[in-house]
Amino acid sequence: MRVIDLRSDTVTKPTPAMRKAMAEAEVGDDVYSEDPTVNRLEALAAETLGLEAGLFVPSGVMSNQIALMLHLRRGYEVIAPEGAHIYEYEPGSLAVLSGGTIRLVRAPYGIPDPADVKAAIHTSIHQAPTGLIELENTHNTAGGTVVPLEAQRAVQQVAREAGLPIHLDGARLFNAAVALGTSAAELARGFDTVSICLSKGLGAPVGSVLLMPRALRPEAWRYRKLLGGGMRQAGVLAAAGILALTEGPKLLARDHQMARALAEGLVRLGLEVDLRAVQTNMVYFKPKDATGLAARLAQVGVLCNALGERIRLVTHRDLSDEDIPEALRRIESVLVGA
Structure with missing residues (x-):
């Protein structure tokens, strides 16, 4: 995986x-x-x-x-x-x-x-x-x-x-x-x-x-x-x-595009995302249990940081074009199984 x-x-x-x-x-x-x-x-x-x-x-x-x-x-x-x-x-x-x-x-x-x-x-x-x-x-x-x-x-x-x-x-x-x-x-x-x-x-x-x-x-x-x-x-x-x-700066627009796609996908999954704040390569969302969800996501190979009550996701140049849709699929599977 x-x-x-x-x-x-x-x-x-x-x-x-x-x-x-x-x-x-x-x-x-x-x-x-x-x-x-x-x-x-x-x-x-x-x-x-x-x-x-x-x-x-x-x-x-x-x-x-x-x-x-x-x-x-x-x-x-x-x-x-x-x-x-x-x-x-x-x-x-x-x-x-x-x-x-x-x-x-x-x-x-x-x-x-x-x-x-x-x-x-x-x-x-x-x-x-x-x-x-x-x-x-x-x-x-x-x-x-x-x-x-x-x-x-x-x-x-x-x-x-x-x-x-x-x-x-x-x-x-x-x-x-x-x-x-x-x-x-x-x-x-x-x-x-x-x-x-x-x-x-x-x-x-x-x-x-x-x-x-x-x-x-x-x-x-x-x-x-x-x-x-x-x-x-x-x-x-x-x-x-x-x-x-x-x-490096030439690749940052792609990072921003991935973050937007990720944020919109999370909204479709019913998660609380302030899309107005998704302006560069970060996505924050607020689940019921940030620490618990981050731990469950790690078990399915999606690594993220729980920062207080929020989870932060950051896109970057080392991600492939397939990683964002795959991450959303794994996040959905964890949410459904919760």
Whole structure:
């Protein structure tokens, strides 16, 4: 029985072209900035996103946390949309590493109202002062939803008027760009720092890149070392990252189409799916018993994650054209047998 893995787009495996590039990669010691392949990846990412400099790091959590360390003073606060990854899935890192706190604002479908962001800014001596505003595009827990350009621009304007930096968690920024029919550079414009992940839908085995102004890079480089993220002959990983950046975005539209087909199929099975939230490669639905259903689906070879009361399904490049209809058949068989 073929296993259909819908837990995440992080399960994607490097392509044959990536494996070849990794095997042939020119390498050096990246802690000394002497790995030519890492240097090429960082330059390519900066050019692609329209920022001045990039820093290759092992994970998306590290790229976000380095950005927070760059922007925050101890005791300061980050304003972020409800359900933000830096709050839900980066286990206390903000408090431990930056000594900061977080204030969440209401964000239907991942989109905060700029008026709410403005109202959340604190300057009083009696409160944690605001040090940073953060957005997430696409927004994971909202359903893989996209934040439109005009919504981003409105929050950026609030940040500018308050004299605050603004960070974009763009782990799946290329999914947002494809869904909106624009470029990743256009979505990255106006942010002080941007993190992107190479190992999700883009298909690389490891790594994220933090983009920033050139003046911030020396400090970011030091923070990477502080966090244990300095890698030596990392060109073997960067080589796959280069292909992920250049080739990966071309395949994301197919992932989105599969997610839409999956969501519509689940609705036909009588499951509760908010189709408005199915904008990229994620589908959330709310069964009676998420944990129990996920366990039963695993028994028939459909892997998924139960996240609280919901189940999340994620489509990706390693799925075949037959996997979505087959997954729906197996899900139906489990529901009928329940």
